[in-house]
Amino acid sequence: MGTVFSFDIRGAGVPLTALEEAIRWLHRMDAMFSTYRADSEISRMDRGEIAPSDCSPEVREVLGLAAEAGERSSNYFSTSINGRLDPSGMVKGWAIEKVSIFLRNAGSTVHALNGGGDIQFVGLPAPARPWTIGVASPFQPRTLATTVSGPTTGADFAVATSSTAERRLHVVDPFTGRPATTLASITLTGERLTVVDAYATAALAMGEAARDWIEQLPGIEAFAVTADGRSWHTCQFPLHRPSQEPAPRANPASVGQCEENRRHESGLRDCAAGPRP
């Protein structure tokens, strides 16, 4: 998958051996799922050498989850990419969520696990302070498109972004076989990363229709940047609203940021009749 994972583990209680075991497990999953390795179970299944029943329980679990995500996204989530078996859109979020559960069982109460920009959060990073997450701009390096706040309750929280700018992941509209291009990026929030990450991939393929789809999914919210530079979000997307923000510092991005804020405002007006409290 060629993805870099970073673990931000706060507080005490996780033995180093548990971290090492988690990383060994990630490498095992890579060997099992990689579409770049001819000897991975996925590659062998793609060539018809083995059947799903011959596979590891992990592969069967992921394929089952992928089938479910397909059903729930009108098949915009698909493991068939240009005729090849490719469950990569499901594996990363699933693997991070698994590691998060493993670390929690090993004693971790506060952590953020980041796999290539898709993140599972557990706990609160500081007393009474929720996680703050920047959403990378798909157009401008070094700038954020918006900022998200995690739940103040410390409940589990997941954020995933799918972007046409990602170098190694080309999201394809499964119905046309062409790259999805109407959205430059879409960021989903929810509780568990497996679903949030898979739905982010489906939503990018879906394009503008993703807004209505996500709006009716309980517990999942979306923020999108369109290919022509607009942005929108679903009604309860947890935008970060700093309460004691210091005076904004002058920087080249500030003009763009104001523009973004205005768009957020208009987005909120659209939502006024919706379920927003």
Next chain:
Amino acid sequence: MRRVILTIAATITGLVLLLGFKTHPIAQAVPDPTSSAVSPPAASPSIPSPSAASPSATAPTAAAPAGGVQTFIGTAVNTRYGPVQVQVTVTGSKITGVTALQVPSESGRDQQINSYAVPQLTQEVLAAQSAQVDMVSGGTYTSEGYLASLQSALDQAGIH
């Protein structure tokens, strides 16, 4: 990085598997006290080329505040894939540029990883600082050697 108590980075392809603690960089770290080469504001900010062999100062296009522009070079941190060394440019008390001076480049695969990881790391550092965020969603990559060298540069700059 801010409040990163323990960072582990691994590529799932098995090429980068590193462990490190913020306050205790890797044991084989090579001290490199070089620091404080003051450079004039010159080039416009750009994502540095990972293969940059010599320090190239980055500077903001905006007029520098009273603090001026300073460059700090981090300790070269030996990882099992080779040395990693970064340089930060600080304007006043704000990081305005991050340049990778040394990254592993022996294999083609190293170069391939560096071509996307280093620009993304640079972006992450700058974005995270500007918005005071814990993490960035979308195109985020971290590597321990980079972070360890970055931390030593930030320590020299007095930025935490």
